[in-house]
Amino acid sequence: MVTPNFLRELSRREFLGTTAAAGAGLLLTGCGPEAKQSAAAKAFSGKKLNVAIIGCGAEGQVLLESLQVINTINLVAVVDIWEYNLKSNVRRLKDTGFDVKGYRDYEELLANEKNLDAVVVATPDFWHAPITNACLKAGLHVYCEKMMSHTIESARSMVKTMRETGKLLQIGHQRRSNPRYQFALNKLINDAQICGKVTAAQAQWNRTVTNDLTFPKHSEIPPETLAKYGFKDMHQFRNWRWFKGLGKGPLSDLGAHQIDIFNWFFGETPSSVMATGGLDYYKTHEWFDNAMVIYEFPQPDGSTARAFYQVQTTTSAGGGYFEMFMGDEGTIRMSENPSICALWREDRSTKSWDELAGKNYLLATPTPQVADADKVDVRETAPLIKYDIPVSFAKKIHQPHLENFFNAILDKNVKLNCPADEAFRSEYVIHKAVEAVETGQKIKITKEEVEA
Ligand SMILES: NC(=O)c1ccc[n+]([C@@H]2O[C@H](COP(=O)([O-])OP(=O)(O)OC[C@H]3O[C@@H](n4cnc5c(N)ncnc54)[C@H](O)[C@@H]3O)[C@@H](O)[C@H]2O)c1
Numbered sequence: 001m002v003t004p005n006f007l008r009e010l011s012r013r014e015f016l017g018t019t020a021a022a023g024a025g026l027l028l029t030g031c032g033p034e035a036k037q038s039a040a041a042k043a044f045s046g047k048k049l050n051v052a053i054i055g056c057g058a059e060g061q062v063l064l065e066s067l068q069v070i071n072t073i074n075l076v077a078v079v080d081i082w083e084y085n086l087k088s089n090v091r092r093l094k095d096t097g098f099d100v101k102g103y104r105d106y107e108e109l110l111a112n113e114k115n116l117d118a119v120v121v122a123t124p125d126f127w128h129a130p131i132t133n134a135c136l137k138a139g140l141h142v143y144c145e146k147m148m149s150h151t152i153e154s155a156r157s158m159v160k161t162m163r164e165t166g167k168l169l170q171i172g173h174q175r176r177s178n179p180r181y182q183f184a185l186n187k188l189i190n191d192a193q194i195c196g197k198v199t200a201a202q203a204q205w206n207r208t209v210t211n212d213l214t215f216p217k218h219s220e221i222p223p224e225t226l227a228k229y230g231f232k233d234m235h236q237f238r239n240w241r242w243f244k245g246l247g248k249g250p251l252s253d254l255g256a257h258q259i260d261i262f263n264w265f266f267g268e269t270p271s272s273v274m275a276t277g278g279l280d281y282y283k284t285h286e287w288f289d290n291a292m293v294i295y296e297f298p299q300p301d302g303s304t305a306r307a308f309y310q311v312q313t314t315t316s317a318g319g320g321y322f323e324m325f326m327g328d329e330g331t332i333r334m335s336e337n338p339s340i341c342a343l344w345r346e347d348r349s350t351k352s353w354d355e356l357a358g359k360n361y362l363l364a365t366p367t368p369q370v371a372d373a374d375k376v377d378v379r380e381t382a383p384l385i386k387y388d389i390p391v392s393f394a395k396k397i398h399q400p401h402l403e404n405f406f407n408a409i410l411d412k413n414v415k416l417n418c419p420a421d422e423a424f425r426s427e428y429v430i431h432k433a434v435e436a437v438e439t440g441q442k443i444k445i446t447k448e449e450v451e452a
Helices: 012-022 033-042 058-067 083-095 106-112 125-137 152-165 179-191 223-228 234-238 255-266 353-358 399-410 420-439
Strands: 049-054 073-079 101-103 118-121 141-144 169-171 198-206 272-278 290-298 304-312 321-327 330-334 342-345 363-368 385-388
Touching (some): 049 058, 049 106, 073 083, 083 101, 101 106, 125 152, 141 399
Parallel strands (some): 049 073, 118 141
Antiparallel strands (some): 272 290, 290 304, 330 342, 363 385
């Protein structure tokens, strides 16, 4: 596996020093390059960045929680076409001491706020490209949520505008800035080679049945306004991710996070994809509600590692959401939920994992996975010993990725962890998985076509 060059290494000294301080082997908040960046941010005494958020729905509100605690920015405006979300967010922010203005349209924002430095975009996917392109062209840096767009062409247009304007465009694959994921890739997989040769990967997001989103009766948007912004009615407006032309279904909505991890951890894009899926449960949606996908990832030694991804929206079975990399010496399972993360040592591994635990690569006290290991044929039931990843951080889940974005604006030496051209490579192969579900064909993917 190859570490992308934009991801700077966490030095062993830096890591060990912090870990020793943590005592029990837990590496707490702010390890690695981001720790330095946060220290720089803490000492920051210059002009704060003026920032607006466009789209204050479920995700916008999660992002706002982080934006309120980042001390290098002034939150100056919020934009939302839905009066209900606009008013409630402006009121809440004002109540907590943020002097924000509210706008109903991003063009109104751009026409009125002449001192903006950056915007955060959390609208439905089909609005990402028009808004992002307009903001970049207006001279602003943009943090845009994933998926970049519901079409490959409009995602490509975002990369093009980023290049033409020279402004920063970070895409919201927030795991790329998560210290636990950075540690897993840089230290455990690449440095300690803990998995040995990675031969396969598996990831999933399985979610229980959810009812369609509704809306308070008095909050309805007038039909002409809905039509102006591309929505047929309030049901479609609230449940846009399930409709063609607005989102791209669950492989894009949920799978985007995890298929991005396949690309990032393999340091590669897949050479092919095959998939199946269907709209088998929900009656009020257009996109399929389940899918199973297999990618083939070429490996440096000429072999192939296969990566299986499934998304289910009718069951939370199988451990919820995670990404797992399986090798001939060990397996690592990653998740945004730390309780799902784990490491398993294959019995045949020649590495001393206790020694690695002593060096703080792993959290000690392995947990036996079977009651009586002697009676089990280890060739068939390999993962007998479970360890934990010794990284924990206390920040809100999106905070490190947003901080990376703002730090990159403030300091030219800080590189974005997920610039749009890098995100495009992951998102392109997600679009291809959707195509594979729709056509039932195995699709070849070339190195050239994943480049924007
Ligand atoms: N990174 C993550 O973990 C994560 C998690 C959830 C959602 N997301 C992404 O965040 C985005 C928003 O998802 P959500 O779940 O918050 O959707 P949502 O429907 O809850 O919120 C969207 C908001 O945008 C507003 N809006 C719609 N069109 C607009 C426009 N043209 N201009 C301004 N505002 C507009 C809506 O009124 C609504 O308030 C999506 O791109 C989604 O993929 C990311």
